[in-house]
Amino acid sequence: MNADPSVLALIPAAWLAANLAHHLWIETRRRRWERGVRRDAGGLAFDAAPYTVGDGGVALLLVHGFADTPAVFRGLADALAARGLTCRAMRLPGAGEPLAAAARQNPATWLAAVRAEAAALRAAHRRVWLAGHSMGGALALLAQLDDPATADGLVLLAPLIAVSPARAPLLPPRLWFRIAHAALPFSRTFESCFAVNVLTRDGDAIAYTRDRFIPFATYSGLFKLTDRLRGRGPDLRAPLFAALAAGDRVVDAGAARAWLDTCRAPRRRIETLDDCGHAIPLEANRLPELSGHIAAFINHQE
DSSP states (O other): OOOOOHHHHHHHHHHHHHHHHHHHHHHHHHHHTTTTBBBBSSSSSTTTOOOOEOOOOOOOOEEEETOOOOOGGGGHHHHHHTTTTTEEOOOTTTSOOOHHHTOOOHEEEHHHHHHHHHHHHHHHHSSSEEEETTTTHHHHHHHHHOOTTTOOEEEESSSSSSSOSTOOOOOOHHHHHHHHHHHHHHHHHEEEEOOOGSSTTTOOOOOSOOOOOHHHHHHHHHHHHHHHHHTGGGGGGEEEEEEEEOSSSSSSSSHHHHHHHTOOOOOOOEEEEEOOOOOOOGOOOGGGHHHHHHHHHHHHOO
């Protein structure tokens, strides 16, 4: 039985209408959110600037993750600085900036920024370590894998090796991403799928500005980073400290552990934290102990 042509014609019309409705809905929500964001004259969110604390001879470059800013490290940076380290919390290009600026960024611009910051620290310090949280962990790993002279060691906090399937019903996260991209071509922006209540153990409110409306290009870059890391664990030869969140619902802690277990680091310590959310640097109750473990591991070489 042949389908009615008039009914078939409704399918693309409905698809176009749904695309337009989604675009308008996201844009309306984004504009409403944007009105509540305080920005400086250059457009940067007021609490998203990079900063340096401490004055030790060993420097730690802190690299934040997806939808985040250097503010995520404030408590941890202060704790590590008190233990004698210089902590530089950098800002990835696009982070905390207006949407148009963020949409121009990709793994190449992020990695270039990490390398430039590491080189500046190396010029003034006897040792430089990279510390990355979440997507920042993936960037730290790639910077070191691509150029082993980048740093003297790595600290990884809930590193992104694979996206957790915990909040992806029925299908893997990457497949949902591809479906959304194909089904919603008019939408170049998506609201962050990483809700605050999955970031910390108790779902505590986060006191600084995180990017809420994320360009498609940023999501695409996130998956490109995981692709570039696949199978490269044995190539990592630098000292490695890692802390994983056992109940992580943002990154796949099991995949991270399996990848890290293949590394050929001359020294390695991997801790699994049972009472933390994904945003390990925001778990204030763990920072005294965690900062002590990190500093002791780094200073082992001194």
